[in-house]
Amino acid sequence: MLKKSSTSLQTKCAPADYFTGRAWIDSLVKNEGIPCNAVKVTFEPGARNHWHTHPKGQILIVTAGKGYVQKKGEVIQPLLPGDVVTILADEVHWHGATADSIFTHIAIQLISEKGQETSWLNAVTDQEYLGG
């Protein structure tokens, strides 16, 4: 059993290679002996991650602000605090903040047998982000 105190967490800027706009990541669980990692992500207004998949799936739990999630080929869905999203293995999707609000969620990713949790794809274009 490992307890991480909130005071020990360190916020890092999300990698620009996989995000449009700026986002901030607190690593909560990272390779700690269970096949599951967890992060807290805060997106600045308008920020979102690239299209991506998870080989074993993901859970999002919204904790603050207003955001979006979209599965490829489906409509953009709005997200508010307390909403929960289950993303199945290999579903192409993105998530991020609305243009007028920060957006924070906890994200839990299952880790594959090969140690992978995310495969990144193309950026979400402004047209896609605006629902075009």
Next chain:
Amino acid sequence: MLKKSSTSLQTKCAPADYFTGRAWIDSLVKNEGIPCNAVKVTFEPGARNHWHTHPKGQILIVTAGKGYVQKKGEVIQPLLPGDVVTILADEVHWHGATADSIFTHIAIQLISEKGQETSWLNAVTDQEYLGG
């Protein structure tokens, strides 16, 4: 992909068979196609769950109040909002509120190949709860 709106969640009383005192459970993710379930649990002051194990492990993310977690044979550890606990497969442990505070955490359990996520054991006695 499945989105559950916070307005659709329903709070249920935690089963008395596995809890001492009263606790309240919101099911966030339950058998939705990934090998991982999630709940939000609010313990009333003094309430705690029984000793138990998870066949594939668990993550706790504290969201409100003051609580405790204890692994069998180790000291009781205090928990505050923002703290994160990773519990490995088959570690005997319990968690719950302090005597003077509610305590809320998100709990994510990995599901075994047999579909199990928790094995319940004996109640945590008052002596154990008080750190005796």
